[in-house]
Amino acid sequence: MSTQLSRKEQSHERIVEVAARAIRRAGYRGVGVADIMKEAGLTHGGFYAHFASREALLVEAMQEASRGNQAELSEAMARRMVKGHSRFSALVWAYLHDSHLIRTENGCVVAALSSEMTRQGDVVHQEARRRVTYLVEFVRSSLPQGVDPEQAEVVTATMVGALQLARTLGGTGGRNLLVQTREALLQKHQPDNPH
Amino acid sequence: MSTQLSRKEQSHERIVEVAARAIRRAGYRGVGVADIMKEAGLTHGGFYAHFASREALLVEAMQEASRGNQAELSEAMARRMVKGHSRFSALVWAYLHDSHLIRTENGCVVAALSSEMTRQGDVVHQEARRRVTYLVEFVRSSLPQGVDPEQAEVVTATMVGALQLARTLGGTGGRNLLVQTREALLQKHQPDNPH
DNA sequence: TGTACATCAGTGAACGCGCGTTCACTGATGTAC
DNA sequence: TGTACATCAGTGAACGCGCGTTCACTGATGTAC
Numbered sequence: 001m002s003t004q005l006s007r008k009e010q011s012h013e014r015i016v017e018v019a020a021r022a023i024r025r026a027g028y029r030g031v032g033v034a035d036i037m038k039e040a041g042l043t044h045g046g047f048y049a050h051f052a053s054r055e056a057l058l059v060e061a062m063q064e065a066s067r068g069n070q071a072e073l074s075e076a077m078a079r080r081m082v083k084g085h086s087r088f089s090a091l092v093w094a095y096l097h098d099s100h101l102i103r104t105e106n107g108c109v110v111a112a113l114s115s116e117m118t119r120q121g122d123v124v125h126q127e128a129r130r131r132v133t134y135l136v137e138f139v140r141s142s143l144p145q146g147v148d149p150e151q152a153e154v155v156t157a158t159m160v161g162a163l164q165l166a167r168t169l170g171g172t173g174g175r176n177l178l179v180q181t182r183e184a185l186l187q188k189h190q191p192d193n194p195h
Numbered sequence: 196m197s198t199q200l201s202r203k204e205q206s207h208e209r210i211v212e213v214a215a216r217a218i219r220r221a222g223y224r225g226v227g228v229a230d231i232m233k234e235a236g237l238t239h240g241g242f243y244a245h246f247a248s249r250e251a252l253l254v255e256a257m258q259e260a261s262r263g264n265q266a267e268l269s270e271a272m273a274r275r276m277v278k279g280h281s282r283f284s285a286l287v288w289a290y291l292h293d294s295h296l297i298r299t300e301n302g303c304v305v306a307a308l309s310s311e312m313t314r315q316g317d318v319v320h321q322e323a324r325r326r327v328t329y330l331v332e333f334v335r336s337s338l339p340q341g342v343d344p345e346q347a348e349v350v351t352a353t354m355v356g357a358l359q360l361a362r363t364l365g366g367t368g369g370r371n372l373l374v375q376t377r378e379a380l381l382q383k384h385q386p387d388n389p390h
Numbered sequence: 391t392g393t394a395c396a397t398c399a400g401t402g403a404a405c406g407c408g409c410g411t412t413c414a415c416t417g418a419t420g421t422a423c
Numbered sequence: 424t425g426t427a428c429a430t431c432a433g434t435g436a437a438c439g440c441g442c443g444t445t446c447a448c449t450g451a452t453g454t455a456c
Contacts, residue, residue: 007452008399027314029224033443045446046400054443104313114359115310118299119222125363132363153372154357154379158349161356164309165348168320168327177348184349188383202419203432228410240413241433249410 012050015040019061020068024112025105028058028120058120059127065109066131070138072106077142091142092185095159096178101167110135111163135160144190151189158185207245210235214256215263219307220300223253223315253315254322260304261326265333267301272337286337287380290354291373296362305330306358330355339385346384353380 005013018040022031033054034044051057073094080090100107110131117128139159140152162181166174200208213234217226228249229239246252268289275285295302305326312323334354335347357376361369 011399027311030314032441034441042399043401044443045402048444049399110360111310113310114356114363115306115308116222117359117363118365119225128363129365129368132360133368136360150375151379153360153375154353157356157360157372157376158353159356160360161309161352161354162349164312165305165327165331165352165355168309168312168323170313170324173324173328177352180345180348181352184346206432227408229408237432238434239410240435243411244432 008050011040011042011046015042015047015050015057016060016064019057020064020109021105023058023061024065024107024109027113028116028124031058031061033057055121055123058124062109062113062124062127062131065112066134069106069108070134073138086144086190087142088144088147088189089186091139092159092182096162096182096185098175098178100163101170101174101178104167108135108160108163111160114160114164132156147189155185155189203245206235206237206241210237210242210245210252211255211259214252215259215304216300218253218256219260219302219304222308223311223319226253226256228252250316250318253319257304257308257319257322257326260307261329264301264303265329268333281339281385282337283339283342283384284381286334287354287377291357291377291380293370293373295358296365296369296373299362303330303355303358306355309355309359327351342384350380350384 015036019031019036022036022039031054033047036057037044037047047057051060073091076094076097077085077087077090080093081087085093095108100111104112110128113128114132117125117132120128136152136156139156140149143149143152143155158181162177166177166181168174169177210231214226214231217231217234226249228242231252232239232242242252246255268286271289271292272280272282272285275288276282280288290303295306299307305323308323309327312320312327315323331347331351334351335344338344338347338350353376357372361372361376363369364372
């Protein structure tokens with residue numbers, strides 16, 4: 001597994017990781033070729049030895065962001081499940097945690113970009129569809145037993161929407177919105193067991 | 196009420212109406228000074244006789260978009276209420292109607308822009324907060340009697356999120372997501388009366 | 391072990407284009423007498 | 424009613440800047456013998 005990465009592969013990975021953060025912090029438009037390369041410790045001229053176009057980077061950045069966030073979510077959920085939370089409760093608390101109000105660059109790529117997704121070129125939009133589907137399936141796999149699996153779409157929409165509205169409101173209003181959303185989701189899908 | 200508008204005021208209104216559609220179709224970045232002026236039948240040079248800056252136009256465009264969409268929503272709801280729908284059912288059907296999957300330029304400005312709102316300058320972000328609050332209050336005023344008014348935030352988040360995910364998915368997947376969201380909202384908040 | 395050459399990753403200047411903003415000017419409308 | 428002038432809305436050229444993309448070149452690493 002300890003695959004040796006060539007110098008070029010290391011650079012490539014570094015660029016994608018930087019872009020995966022930038023795309024969630026600043027949106028599609030906030031990802032500039034020169035800025036990304038600079039933050040990765042390189043100069044912009046070398047970019048096209050790594051990617052066919054800026055769009056190609058955006059696609060890789062979305063994949064990397066999704067992968068990274070999924071890993072963080074899973075870890076945070078595992079910590080909560082150890083403490084007795086159900087998988088669903090752990091998901092709701094991890095996804096709608098107050099920390100995501102400010103630190104968007106490590107957060108959910110769908111929540112960070114959803115209203116811009118339909119305005120991108122074909123390849124980016126197609127990757128966006130995959131990221132949405134992936135998130136919905138992750139939510140589905142975390143629903144409590146006995147809950148209709150078709151609820152996954154609605155739960156996902158609620159969490160994504162709540163995060164966005166809370167971020168826009170910010171401050172107390174934003175935190176309150178998260179509180180209410182967590183309570184509503186947990187009450188609806190496991191009313192007897194708050195954990 | 197039939198206020199006579201001066202020639203300049205008429206132009207101003209036309210520009211804002213064009214921008215209110217453009218901002219929902221193409222996002223903040225999709226609103227270019229030259230394009231908007233052209234679509235309003237003017238040339239770009241005259242822009243700064245109407246607005247202090249592009250940002251000032253964005254603020255007015257958001258207000259106009261919100262006002263216009265609110266009017267359309269209310270009309271659509273009234274038509275459904277005449278047919279026996281409850282106010283809440285009418286809201287859910289009007290807001291999550293399939294037609295909003297494609298025609299975004301007349302749709303909800305919050306759904307069209309939410310993931311970009313936090314990345315705008317202060318004045319635009321501030322107006323965005325107002326638009327979110329306004330939408331939440333509209334939803335609150337449409338909740339069925341007996342439902343906790345604090346559910347307004349969650350319902351709004353669900354509707355906004357669902358519209359965005361459905362738009363990204365598009366086609367059958369998008370329409371299915373809307374169907375499931377409508378059913379879930381109606382079942383949760385008025386389980387006995389499907390209307 | 392050392393030398394000559396090829397390959398490779400990255401550099402930095404330059405190009406072209408779009409876009410927000412400015413400004414001197416024009417043509418139409420309104421006003422004074 | 425007509426003439427002279429002022430005001431006003433809009434025009435279009437130009438400026439400056441950012442940004443995606445290209446390309447000739449450099450310096451380091453790897454390879455052949």
